[in-house]
Each structure stands twice: as structure tokens, then as C-alpha cells.
Amino acid sequence: MKYLKIILILLMPMAFSNCSKSSSNGNMSPAPTDLTISAAISTDNSGNVAFTATATNAVSYDYDFGNGTFQTVPSGIITYKYPSSGTYTVNVIAKSSGGQTIAKSVQVTVVSNGGPAGMTLVWSDEFNTDGAPDPSKWGYDTGTGGGGWGNNELEYYTSRSNNVNVSNGTLKITAVKENYNGSAYTSARMLSNGKFSFKYGRIEISAKLPAGLGTWPAIWMLGNNFSTAGWPNCGEIDIMEQRGSELNKIFGTLHYPGHSGANGRGSTTIIQNSSTQFHLYTLDWSAASINFSVDGNVFFTVPNDNTLPFNQNFFVILNLAMGGSFGGSVDPNFTSGTMEVDYVRVYQ
Structure with missing residues (x-):
């Protein structure tokens, strides 16, 4: 009986460990879905573009503005001023709290007074x-x-x-x-x-x-x-x-x-x-x-x-x-x- 108790005691931490690991897997955050991007281009030739990105289960958004500039935006809402006119492909990556991602691109043509x-x-x-x-x-x-x-x-x-x-x-x-x-x-x-x-x-x-x-x-x-x-x-x-x-x-x-x-x-x-x-x-x-x-x-x-x-x-x-x-x-x-x-x- 003494040996049986020792074996049971040794097994109990393992059981708790397995149970804890299983619980962690079950609570993993879901991946982001349904990413949408809108871009409102200023008509005053200022180069400003108002971006809004939304996605289900996303907690942050990584913007690549297509000109070598990158920015992480928790809300997904940002106005970016392009210093030069041109057509740019903007890539947005939405991230969940667990690190899963979804990406989408939008193209904008901008006129900037800076030229x-x-x-x-x-x-x-x-x-x-x-x-x-x-x-x-x-x-x-x-x-x-x-x-x-x-x-x-x-x-x-x-x-x-x-x-x-x-x-x-x-x-x-x-x-x-x-x-x-x-x-x-x-x-x-x-x-x-x-x-x-x-x-x-x-x-x-x-x-x-x-x-x-x-x-x-x-x-x-x-x-x-x-x-x-x-x-x-x-x-x-x-x-x-x-x-x-x-x-x-x-x-x-x-x-x-x-x-x-x-x-x-x-x-x-x-x-x-x-x-x-x-x-x-x-x-x-x-x-x-x-x-x-x-x-x-x-x-x-x-x-x-x-x-x-x-x-x-x-x-x-x-x-x-x-x-x-x-x-x-x-x-x-x-x-x-x-x-x-x-x-x-x-x-x-």
C-alpha cells in the first residue's frame, strides 16, 4: 500500500500538468477573419490618405504603405501623408492576440503637393x-x-x-x-x-x-x-x-x-x-x-x-x-x- 500511495502521488503532478496543457490549447485565441480596408484619399493634393482596417478577432494592424514606410496601428485607423505623388500598393496584416495573421492589400493613387x-x-x-x-x-x-x-x-x-x-x-x-x-x-x-x-x-x-x-x-x-x-x-x-x-x-x-x-x-x-x-x-x-x-x-x-x-x-x-x-x-x-x-x- 505504501508503494501504491507513492506511485499515485508521483502521477498526480503529471495529470495536473497534462490537464493544464489541454486547457491552454482549448483557450487559444481564434485567428482573425474578415479583414477589410478602406482608403479615403484627400482631394486637396496634400498627400493625406485616411485608412481604416477592421477584422474580427484582430488586436493590431501592421501597415506597409508601399513606399518603404511601416507602422503598427492597434486601432487599425490611421491617416498617412505621402510625401510624393504616385500609385502605391498598401499591405495590411491583422494580428490576433495569439499571433495569428490575415493580410490584404489595397492600391491608392495619391497627388501630393510635395511632388x-x-x-x-x-x-x-x-x-x-x-x-x-x-x-x-x-x-x-x-x-x-x-x-x-x-x-x-x-x-x-x-x-x-x-x-x-x-x-x-x-x-x-x-x-x-x-x-x-x-x-x-x-x-x-x-x-x-x-x-x-x-x-x-x-x-x-x-x-x-x-x-x-x-x-x-x-x-x-x-x-x-x-x-x-x-x-x-x-x-x-x-x-x-x-x-x-x-x-x-x-x-x-x-x-x-x-x-x-x-x-x-x-x-x-x-x-x-x-x-x-x-x-x-x-x-x-x-x-x-x-x-x-x-x-x-x-x-x-x-x-x-x-x-x-x-x-x-x-x-x-x-x-x-x-x-x-x-x-x-x-x-x-x-x-x-x-x-x-x-x-x-x-x-x-
Whole structure:
């Protein structure tokens, strides 16, 4: 009996230990679920975004603001000021008291008065008002592409609403297969000439490109002295060009005396989903250099100096051509194609 009592006494702490461990497992906190994130972007160009994250069973939220800044927010509610304009993917991780997590992302596009690298936003079009583009910012070149622009283009440029309009927060320049004033296609060519121009700074254009064979979307600029000096003496900066025969291949090119037409000074980069997703096409321009980039990745740099025509004001042009010396043959089954622009922003 004495030995039996000793064995029972020795077993009792083990039983209590096992019971305690089992109890701990049973009381483990549940994992967080149903994570939602809302983002209210300030309309005053301050760069402020008010985030609210909520999740069942969460006790804290880890924010990655998409620009290298991280912060833990117990309540899930925070207003963050972005120092630079841009499109950011914000990742939020909700945590339970037991350490389990659930994650979700949201994308925000922010305009900050600080601008990129401390620059200031000096001109923009967010294309938020449905209808015709803002006439205080844009005019049009109209007429036949083959007869007026020197590229043997096939379209007739118009300012009609079926070729150019703003709807649902984006500008849409649409090329249409139709017989119009002797041309087989119509499209639009917008320009800020006489309304806005600038010398040096950064221009950003968020755009989604057409996919049809023979399409030739372009985002570019010409020197203000175009009408007096002529081309290429005025200088031309092609921020983005693409042709339907080489989807996802983006061209950045400078044209000026000695480097005009097919002899333009340029380079290319390959991206993904140019016709199904918006990408950011950027030109950084100073007295020292001209840099071309897509989605923040610089792919072409040219030193600038006072012998080049890139030290004066330039105006902005957005157009969608068909065929021509660059666009090439058009798909006989082509009916329409659209270049969609979310915004144009200029910083200095």
C-alpha cells in the first residue's frame, strides 16, 4: 500500500500538468477573419490618405504603405501623408492576440503637393469630369494623318466625342475604322499648345494602351517654337510610343537636327500587360539630363546641354495614330482601339 500511495502521488503532478496543457490549447485565441480596408484619399493634393482596417478577432494592424514606410496601428485607423505623388500598393496584416495573421492589400493613387523628390504639382488633368476634355487645357489637331503629319498615317483626326471623350474617370482616345473625309479610320490628337507648356521638371502619364495591329499610341511633346523654327529644329520628346505589332515594347525617343525621323535617338523597354493594365510613363527633364522611365524604372538617359533644343518650353500631345511609317500594316479585322489615360501631371 505504501508503494501504491507513492506511485499515485508521483502521477498526480503529471495529470495536473497534462490537464493544464489541454486547457491552454482549448483557450487559444481564434485567428482573425474578415479583414477589410478602406482608403479615403484627400482631394486637396496634400498627400493625406485616411485608412481604416477592421477584422474580427484582430488586436493590431501592421501597415506597409508601399513606399518603404511601416507602422503598427492597434486601432487599425490611421491617416498617412505621402510625401510624393504616385500609385502605391498598401499591405495590411491583422494580428490576433495569439499571433495569428490575415493580410490584404489595397492600391491608392495619391497627388501630393510635395511632388516627387520635393517637387510641386504645377499642372494636371485628372479627367474626372465626363464629356469633352477640358477646353482650357486641351486643343486638337484635325485633318488627315497622311497629308498633315509626315508619317503616312491612315487616320483622320477629329474632335468628335466618338474619337475623344472623358468618362468614368479616364480620357479615352479611340481610333475607329470608318470612311471619313477620304480616310479609312478616324482618331484624335490632343495638345496643350497655347494653353500650357513648361521647361524642365517631371511629367507623369498613367495610361493603358490599345492592342490592335497597326495602332500607334503616342505620348509626346514639341518645343514651343514649333511654328517658327519648324521640325526637327524645335525638338521632339517621345515619352511613350508603342505599335500594335510589338505589344509591350515601349519606345522613348528624342528627335532633333541630326537625329530626326528614323534616326531618332532612343531606346526601348519591355513591360507586361500594356493593353490591359495602367502603367506610369514618366519623363524627368533638366538642363543636365533627360530620363525616360516606366513604372519608376529608368530605361533611357540622354545628357542635355545648350547645343540641344531641349532647353525651352515644350507642350504636351496625346494621340492615337493608325498605320503609317511606324504603326505599319493594320489588321483588316480591326474595328476600334482605345488609348485610355487616367491622368497627366507635371511637377517642377
